[in-house]
Amino acid sequence: MTSPTASGIVSNRLPADEVSRNFDDLHPPYDPHEAVVAADRCYFCHDAPCMTACPTSIDIPLFIRQIMTGTPEAAAKTILEQNILGGMCARVCPTETLCEEVCVRETAEGKPVEIGRLQRYATDTLMAKGVHPFTRAAATGKRIAVVGAGPAGLSCAHRLATKGHDVTLYDARAKAGGLNEFGIAAYKSTNNFAAREVDWLLSIGGITVETGKALGKDMTVDQLQVGYDAVFLAVGLGGVNALRADGEDKDGVGNAVDFISNLRQSGDLTSLPVGRNVVVIGGGMTAVDAAVQSKLLGAENVTIAYRRSREKMGASRFEQDLAASKGVRLMFNVQPKAVHGSGAAAEVELEYTEEKAGKLTGTGKTIRLPADQVFKAIGQTLTTDAGLKIEGGKIAVTPEGRTSRLGVWAGGDCASGGDDLTVTAVAEGRDAAEDIHATLMGKG
Amino acid sequence: MADLSTNFLGIKSPNPFWLASAPPTDKEYNVRRAFEAGWGGVVWKTLGSEGPPVVNVNGPRYGAIWGADRRLLGLNNIELITDRPLEVNLEEMARVKADYPDRALIASIMVPCDEASWKAILPRVAETGCDGIELNFGCPHGMSERGMGAAVGQVPEYIEMVTRWCKKYYDKPVIVKLTPNITDVRYPARAAKNGGADAVSLINTISSITSVNLDTFSPEPSIDGKGSHGGYCGPAVKPIAMNMVAEIARDAQTRGLPISGIGGVTTWRDAAEFMALGCGNVQVCTAAMTYGFRIVQEMISGLSQWMDEKGYDRVEDFIGMAIPNVTDWQYLNLNYVAKAKIDQDACIKCGRCYAACEDTSHQAILMKEGRVFEVDDSECVACNLCVDVCPVEDCITMEQMAPGTTDPRTGRVVSGDYANWTTHPNNPMAKAAE
Ligand SMILES: Cc1cc2nc3c(=O)[nH]c(=O)nc-3n(C[C@H](O)[C@H](O)[C@H](O)COP(=O)(O)OP(=O)(O)OC[C@H]3O[C@@H](n4cnc5c(N)ncnc54)[C@H](O)[C@@H]3O)c2cc1C
Ligand SMILES: Cc1cc2nc3c(=O)[nH]c(=O)nc-3n(C[C@H](O)[C@H](O)[C@H](O)COP(=O)(O)O)c2cc1C
Ligand code: SF4
Numbered sequence: 088m089t090s091p092t093a094s095g096i097v098s099n100r101l102p103a104d105e106v107s108r109n110f111d112d113l114h115p116p117y118d119p120h121e122a123v124v125a126a127d128r129c130y131f132c133h134d135a136p137c138m139t140a141c142p143t144s145i146d147i148p149l150f151i152r153q154i155m156t157g158t159p160e161a162a163a164k165t166i167l168e169q170n171i172l173g174g175m176c177a178r179v180c181p182t183e184t185l186c187e188e189v190c191v192r193e194t195a196e197g198k199p200v201e202i203g204r205l206q207r208y209a210t211d212t213l214m215a216k217g218v219h220p221f222t223r224a225a226a227t228g229k230r231i232a233v234v235g236a237g238p239a240g241l242s243c244a245h246r247l248a249t250k251g252h253d254v255t256l257y258d259a260r261a262k263a264g265g266l267n268e269f270g271i272a273a274y275k276s277t278n279n280f281a282a283r284e285v286d287w288l289l290s291i292g293g294i295t296v297e298t299g300k301a302l303g304k305d306m307t308v309d310q311l312q313v314g315y316d317a318v319f320l321a322v323g324l325g326g327v328n329a330l331r332a333d334g335e336d337k338d339g340v341g342n343a344v345d346f347i348s349n350l351r352q353s354g355d356l357t358s359l360p361v362g363r364n365v366v367v368i369g370g371g372m373t374a375v376d377a378a379v380q381s382k383l384l385g386a387e388n389v390t391i392a393y394r395r396s397r398e399k400m401g402a403s404r405f406e407q408d409l410a411a412s413k414g415v416r417l418m419f420n421v422q423p424k425a426v427h428g429s430g431a432a433a434e435v436e437l438e439y440t441e442e443k444a445g446k447l448t449g450t451g452k453t454i455r456l457p458a459d460q461v462f463k464a465i466g467q468t469l470t471t472d473a474g475l476k477i478e479g480g481k482i483a484v485t486p487e488g489r490t491s492r493l494g495v496w497a498g499g500d501c502a503s504g505g506d507d508l509t510v511t512a513v514a515e516g517r518d519a520a521e522d523i524h525a526t527l528m529g530k531g
Numbered sequence: 532m533a534d535l536s537t538n539f540l541g542i543k544s545p546n547p548f549w550l551a552s553a554p555p556t557d558k559e560y561n562v563r564r565a566f567e568a569g570w571g572g573v574v575w576k577t578l579g580s581e582g583p584p585v586v587n588v589n590g591p592r593y594g595a596i597w598g599a600d601r602r603l604l605g606l607n608n609i610e611l612i613t614d615r616p617l618e619v620n621l622e623e624m625a626r627v628k629a630d631y632p633d634r635a636l637i638a639s640i641m642v643p644c645d646e647a648s649w650k651a652i653l654p655r656v657a658e659t660g661c662d663g664i665e666l667n668f669g670c671p672h673g674m675s676e677r678g679m680g681a682a683v684g685q686v687p688e689y690i691e692m693v694t695r696w697c698k699k700y701y702d703k704p705v706i707v708k709l710t711p712n713i714t715d716v717r718y719p720a721r722a723a724k725n726g727g728a729d730a731v732s733l734i735n736t737i738s739s740i741t742s743v744n745l746d747t748f749s750p751e752p753s754i755d756g757k758g759s760h761g762g763y764c765g766p767a768v769k770p771i772a773m774n775m776v777a778e779i780a781r782d783a784q785t786r787g788l789p790i791s792g793i794g795g796v797t798t799w800r801d802a803a804e805f806m807a808l809g810c811g812n813v814q815v816c817t818a819a820m821t822y823g824f825r826i827v828q829e830m831i832s833g834l835s836q837w838m839d840e841k842g843y844d845r846v847e848d849f850i851g852m853a854i855p856n857v858t859d860w861q862y863l864n865l866n867y868v869a870k871a872k873i874d875q876d877a878c879i880k881c882g883r884c885y886a887a888c889e890d891t892s893h894q895a896i897l898m899k900e901g902r903v904f905e906v907d908d909s910e911c912v913a914c915n916l917c918v919d920v921c922p923v924e925d926c927i928t929m930e931q932m933a934p935g936t937t938d939p940r941t942g943r944v945v946s947g948d949y950a951n952w953t954t955h956p957n958n959p960m961a962k963a964a965e
Contacts, residue, residue: 120877120923128600131822152829156798161832 091363091387096339096460098360100385106356109383113274114204122208126155128192128200136189137202142505142514143170147186151205163213164220166206171245171517172238174214174284175267176510177207178275183405185510219290224251229527232257232315234302237265238509239321239499241288242516248293250524255315256294259301265323267509269348272376303471312494317523320482320490320497321516324467324507330368334426343367343377343464350380362460365389366435368423369464371401377462378415389415390456392437394422394447424453432461469501478503488519496523533838534845535831537571539811540704540729540789542662544571544635547802547846548830551793551814552577552639552665555824557613559623568824569831572635574814577612577667578620580642580652585611591752594741594761605767606817607741609752609759611673612641617655625659637706641667641679644689646696653700663704666693668719669735671712671762681735684710687722694726706791709733716775717782724788731779732791732814734772736762765817769795773808777857780809799833806846807853861953866946868932869913871895871906877926878904884917884927892916909939
């Protein structure tokens with residue numbers, strides 16, 4: 088055992104039982120009594136605002152009513168028909184800025200119906216029974232290549248498989264799941280849920296998974312178009328923006344996404360090294376997740392340094408408060424200037440900023456924070472353009488997901504349009520599948 | 532997947548969920564949307580005779596009672612039958628039926644209690660191509676003052692007479708809709724059967740005043756300071772309706788007469804219960820009026836899931852399954868002994884069971900150190916009150932005592948034999964055991 092105050096980047100800062108408690112479910116599952124009480128609060132609104140706010144348009148009032156009347160399995164089916172990763176979305180969706188934000192009971196009482204947890208109750212109930220409620224239509228003989236097995240790719244592949252098409256799902260990594268498996272905070276997806284959900288999804292049949300196959304390295308879009316009737320790209324955003332601060336190359340400075348990915352794949356969290364003084368640069372979900380998980384591993388001081396004001400922060404107020412409640416310090420209007428230290432990082436120098444007429448400028452005033460570990464979480468970037476038209480750093484697509492190239496669709500984080508969220512990726516994958524189907528079957 | 536389709540009197544519908552004759556079925560616009568939402572059939576809003584239609588009040592026609600969280604439990608109305616011209620309704624019905632041949636469409640009728648009136652309207656209704664008719668002998672307000680509705684339904688002889696006319700002038704199924712505003716529902720049901728009815732449907736609404744305004748002293752809904760009793764429906768009336776259904780289902784004279792169950796059906800479970808008591812289908816009004824047509828989706832998915840779980844392929848597999856278990860009090864097994872049991876893990880320590888039992892029952896719940904509530908078996912008569920007032924489902928349960936064990940309350944050994952009041956020693960009328 089070391090301790091939170093041990094200097095440097097070390098493992099075993101906290102006892103194993105404390106770490107495992109720390110990484111327990113953020114929102115624990117409902118028991119049946121809680122679920123029925125929570126479901127009872129739904130008013131079954133007409134043209135429900137929650138349903139409109141959900142990027143996958145789940146029929147929320149219906150599924151909650153199905154829970155209320157004792158049929159959570161039917162509720163799960165209602166959810167999964169619209170969103171095949173409804174189980175993961177129940178865990179990771181920022182519901183406070185989606186369905187629950189617009190719940191009429193949020194308006195009335197400041198306490199929305201807890202849609203996310205109800206969704207989890209329903210989908211968990213069905214999955215625990217080992218039921219996959221969909222079957223495949225008669226085989227069409229069409230073959231489709233889906234590149235990237237994150238939420239967008241999985242959702243697209245599943246919808247195509249139900250239509251009777253045969254899908255090959257390629258992924259550069261050794262494991263399917265995308266950021267569900269490698270990115271989402273561990274306390275949102277406990278007990279290996281991401282992998283279990285992928286297995287459950289694939290049980291539809293008709294989807295061949297080929298891991299360790301990267302577009303641009305092992306294959307090209309041209310080749311895929313020869314072998315398949317259609318191609319769907321869902322490669323996410325694999326690159327990371329640079330800090331452009333002096334000392335960025337010092338030991339101890341790394342990408343938040345890599346830290347999280349290691350954490351997610353670690354079999355023993357106590358063995359994971361983390362700094363005593365951690366500074367995370369950025370303001371999105373990734374920044375919050377890296378900061379919170381550092382703290383939960385036992386870092387003594389963790390700071391999120393964001394260059395703009397609180398209101399501008401990408402992470403929702405709920406996420407900010409979550410970080411604060413775990414003891415993370417949130418700093419606003421500071422930007423990284425340099426990382427100091429001989430060889431390894433020892434301090435971060437931040438410059439205060441101000442926004443004038445929408446333009447961010449440094450004030451010249453700086454502050455130094457002790458930092459043996461610095462995480463960059465200032466946005467991810469596209470790594471393969473695959474020769475397609477790019478728009479705002481992403482593959483340009485129509486609302487149906489069509490790219491600039493005939494026969495090639497794209498969706499999820501790598502494509503333009505929509506927020507970078509799991510649920511949006513699922514919606515885009517599903518909608519592209521519908522368009523691919525319509526096109527291949529001559530209805531498009 | 533369970534097959535939800537029903538064949539009621541030869542009338543086929545894709546599921547047993549029909550909309551009852553009421554505002555939801557008042558016009559073509561509604562009925563088309565209802566069919567699109569998935570309803571298996573509709574009973575069109577009650578038609579009156581040719582000529583100037585009835586008029587409704589121009590102020591509030593509904594009153595209500597609510598449960599916690601303002602959940603609507605009971606609705607009361609003073610609406611009359613359709614206030615739209617007969618021809619318009621008939622034309623619309625014909626159009627809708629032509630476009631939805633797979634759905635049931637029933638005409639509800641209420642005309643004056645003379646043969647000529649019925650003889651005049653029936654051929655017109657037949658021309659629409661609808662699948663059958665329902666005789667509205669139930670409306671307890673307004674129309675009854677004019678000798679129709681409940682005024683007919685409360686006189687078995689009238690029911691039989693009108694039903695006979697309908698069977699004479701109309702050749703498709705005739706359903707008689709019964710009023711609950713009567714002391715013994717078996718009499719009107721028998722009358723309907725004797726008149727040749729193919730089925731009965733029940734219940735129509737129950738005469739009621741839902742509330743009184745304590746500023747104006749007018750009953751609600753108030754029309755310019757006065758109120759009139761209305762008809763009560765919604766979840767609150769379901770127990771009354773189910774009892775009436777069961778009475779008819781097990782009556783020697785009406786046993787086997789098809790029944791369409793109405794009254795408070797809100798979820799799949801309500802429907803399954805009515806059907807278990809012998810209803811071939813159910814009709815819904817208030818639930819649709821409270822939540823919109825879309826609720827039928829929950830009814831369909833729920834019933835289908837339950838049937839799958841139970842292994843029922845078709846609705847006929849469970850219709851009537853509860854009838855043999857409805858009996859008279861005197862035949863209940865008095866040797867069946869149960870005790871309440873509190874699950875300490877589920878208990879949230881509200882103490883409601885204690886208050887209920889201590890103040891109004893048998894002082895059989897003990898409150899111990901740390902708000903621990905326990906049942907004292909030597910006092911518990913198994914009345915079920917604690918179960919009913921507990922806010923947590925299944926926290927308190929009734930556990931049967933095994934035969935051979937001793938009931939600490941009576942000191943008697945529990946017998947495994949069946950014995951009822953008819954042979955009980957305390958019964959002065961008891962037949963001596965032979
Ligand atoms: C740290 C972090 C936390 C997040 N937390 C949340 C959250 O709580 N809630 C939420 O809604 N969203 C969250 N997000 C966002 C969410 O994870 C993404 O929006 C979502 O995963 C996008 O799905 P996708 O399928 O487009 O891409 P990804 O999930 O990124 O999947 C892309 C897949 O493509 C593969 N791939 C990449 N390049 C290639 C190639 N050349 N050839 C073959 N395969 C390739 C990758 O290996 C990967 O499996 C978070 C993101 C991060 C980084
Ligand atoms: C506003 C209103 C109007 C009604 N009008 C009729 C009618 O015209 N004819 C009829 O047979 N029943 C009428 N009913 C009774 C319903 O068809 C039904 O029998 C009753 O409401 C019980 O069912 P429920 O609990 O599902 O509402 C009416 C009910 C309501 C609420
Ligand atoms: S529901 Fe309201 S708005 Fe509609 S007719 Fe009745 S009183 Fe008017």
